[in-house]
Amino acid sequence: MHRIVEIEDRILETPSTVTWRFPYAEPCAPGQFVMVWIPGDDELPMSLSYTDGPSKGVTIKAMGPTTRHIQSIPAGSRIGVRGPYGNQFDATPRRLLVVGGGSGNAVLAPGVERALRTGAQVTCALGATTERELLFSERLAGAGASVEVATDDGTAGTPGFVTVVAQRLLAEGAFDAIWTCGPEVMMRKVAELALAYGIPGYGSVERHMKCAVGMCDACSLGPYHVCLDGPVFRTEALLSLEEFGRTKRDPSGRRVPL
């Protein structure tokens, strides 16, 4: 059932990304997502960027018509929320490497905070196209993570892809687990690194979603359904899928290039 809630807080994170905080009593875990309904517009899957306490949050990047429209919706507006759905990030790593890109950082953030609270050592490699688009690097550094940054245009941190930073961190330090979320080409690279270093990897994946409860098949990914078996998968499992990083299904169910 949809619950109608008011956006209590609206934070402009970057020029193209907004966070909404809203009251939502359901227990939620890092990695899980909710379906967010903009009445009169679409309903979209959004990972929770804040999972603790009575007030949950999502962080939304402008990608198409609805997510662009979302950027201008004021606090106090009403939205529909259902969920949480899906699985969560493993709660037990001790030395954790996190590799995020773009809005993927928002998906990873609450899990990083939880890991830090339970005493883990967390190193984050966070990527963005440009400095102003960099998401949650301060939030995670403030929480106690060691944060390295990469931007495509070199306006902050290492110039180039975040995977390069990740590769260096893996060469330098020891990790028990790698978490990743971002563009699939990036995640494929991280998955390959995890394999090469023999470290368990976990990646949060996106596919088109409609029902979110494992019925309509919209989100099928190989033998899996992202809404039911994911969104967090072992990167080994992802690597074995011919679709991963290459194709997805459009709303009609046709396979299209990613």
Added chain:
Amino acid sequence: MHRIVEIEDRILETPSTVTWRFPYAEPCAPGQFVMVWIPGDDELPMSLSYTDGPSKGVTIKAMGPTTRHIQSIPAGSRIGVRGPYGNQFDATPRRLLVVGGGSGNAVLAPGVERALRTGAQVTCALGATTERELLFSERLAGAGASVEVATDDGTAGTPGFVTVVAQRLLAEGAFDAIWTCGPEVMMRKVAELALAYGIPGYGSVERHMKCAVGMCDACSLGPYHVCLDGPVFRTEALLSLEEFGRTKRDPSGRRVPL
């Protein structure tokens, strides 16, 4: 929902009355009734004559086609049961007078046993047409009640109506409450006695039942519904009803003489 159960025990109580014991896990209280479905035949309201433990019981007197058919149904047969429905006898009297007639004794029995277990003094005046039809006098005497009997034909106890015995008991002893169940003319007399002696009276009443959940209006009795507000009523309330002891409704809802 109907639960289908097997009759585990079948006891011929009198030539016209049979008791069925059956497994039924729902908690039940003295005074409450269940709907008993004879597959292929009717479904009828029956007060519980055994309310404790995993095995409940009903005691059924042959009155018409279905209750006659019931007398010959063997143990091991399957019946449908739903409920329990309705309210219960007051659980707190200390000195209790019980006035039963015919199959009404079965309705009163589990309440008497409960009262005795909680330390009450119980005096029972039990009536029947004839000795062989007398129901549960040994059961209640065995449980510790002081039992007096009346039969219409004088084959046992005081000849004549049980209300005469009740009147004598009321004149002799002191009581905190009177319970009654039997033909309505008998109950009306008991209700008047309760009023005259200023003792709270409770009577269990029958009306035609269909839904048993307070919806169809079949069991309406003045402003009450026997399935919802009863079957146990304060006798004062019953006395105030023009219908009590005089008319009932047939299955079509027409008022007919009792």
Added chain:
Amino acid sequence: MAELSVEIAGIRLRNPLLLASGIWGESGQSLAGAWDAGAGGVITKSIGSEPRPGYPNPTVEEFGSWGMLNAMGLPNPGIAEYPREIAIARDRGALVIGSIFGGTAEEFARLAREMEATGVRALELNLSCPHAEGFGTEIGSTPQDVSDVVRAVVREVKVPVIAKITPNSADPAGLAVAAEEAGAKGISAINTVRGLAIDTTLARPVLAHGIGGLSGPAIKSVGLAAVWQIYRKVTIPIIGVGGISNGIDALEYVMAGARAVEIGTAVAHEGVRVLGRIVRELDDTLTERGVARLADLVGAAHRGFNVPTADARP
């Protein structure tokens, strides 16, 4: 305190909650009890020409707390006996609507005359009982049937006539349109949805009649769909029925297009005090949301709503 009174078919109701037909409707004292409990009006059991005992038990099967199947078989004391029950309810001040059922348009017309004479404020025609051979849905399943019955009744009586429509139809709105064109002053939607339950240990239907009608929360969305579609096709007021058990449910119906609602299955277990509770919930909700008049919300969910096409996206 929000203004809850509404007008349907020229009758002002103190609030939009009506006791549904077949619930607490055989006895005048029960009808009066529902009125005293806070109903805006009470609808009688559907009354026919002759006393009718209905089907044998089991007549009811409950599904959890979200549904109920019944096949009562239209038991009723018959139109000759029934006026005394209505008199009891009217003497207590109740606003009574008389429900009738018949096998032909002529029978409906005859019953309507007799029912009108009891002083009821309106008639509800049961064109929609899903389990009575020869009555109900069988006579109300085509626009032509609905039209014939409504026309015959309207000719005979002065009180407003409300047609109660079945959901067991490809097009409930088409039935409503037929009723409006034939002179009905209101539409009630819906009656129960055709259903069946089987006990697998006995390998037989649970209800003595086999087929019955589903009611309760399970059919709320079905009733809402019917009211929604009917609202887009007729101008006479609609009375929403089906699965209402709290104030929000009632409000859903109002926003779908209902001007009043009926409460049936929710009376089970709780009794008619459920009517008072729902009135209070409705009042509290409106007050909380700053809505002064319930009537302003009738059909509110239609405003600004456009049906999207399946080709709206790439």
Added chain:
Amino acid sequence: MAELSVEIAGIRLRNPLLLASGIWGESGQSLAGAWDAGAGGVITKSIGSEPRPGYPNPTVEEFGSWGMLNAMGLPNPGIAEYPREIAIARDRGALVIGSIFGGTAEEFARLAREMEATGVRALELNLSCPHAEGFGTEIGSTPQDVSDVVRAVVREVKVPVIAKITPNSADPAGLAVAAEEAGAKGISAINTVRGLAIDTTLARPVLAHGIGGLSGPAIKSVGLAAVWQIYRKVTIPIIGVGGISNGIDALEYVMAGARAVEIGTAVAHEGVRVLGRIVRELDDTLTERGVARLADLVGAAHRGFNVPTADARP
């Protein structure tokens, strides 16, 4: 171990549980997954002539654990793209039934030819989607429509044709009879029941399309009633659908007259392992009750059952 295999429309199923159309039916790997989980067969998503994205979200609203409303809008990749998905499922050994929908009898016939060419073992015609403008119920709501479509399809293909019937009808059995007379070799009943949900704080329908279809436990009794009535009118096998979520539910359908059943909404949250669970429950129940062959129970609830009259009692 009871014998669970059944024959429908000349096809032997290893057990009577089919994955319902529209559930895990867009991708070949999902169909294969349902087969691997234990289904007796899998039915594809209803496929049309062109790729169709379906309606915008929200497309689904859940009611507790007893009901679900959906208006997907028949999204599908189109018949040109779909054969590769069927090939994946067939390569894994799955028994696949192809579901199609169209706007006219001719379109159905054309799709049927193309679907048959993919190697499906039977066709299911979706004559019953309650929320797709111009398709589904709109084309399957009269016996004439059903007859026209079935006849056109049967002429074109060799595989058996199964007509999926709507419950949103005064007489689902009449639709089934029309399908049988037109050459259908099986009847599936039912599709979803027309429904609507409104959010009262927003004063608007919850689903983007407004009207949707109700599924899940709420409609089990509705599906059972349809199967019951159809069984009394046709001789071809019936596939029961609607609200089945355990072995007893499936058995109710079998006793009402179904030779096989489809599982839809029960897949939600649990995934297709629900199919394996229901097969096991069915097997355990039969074994416990000493029934050797499920097929012997088809229609068992009809034996010895007589509809009583309402005048059976004084």
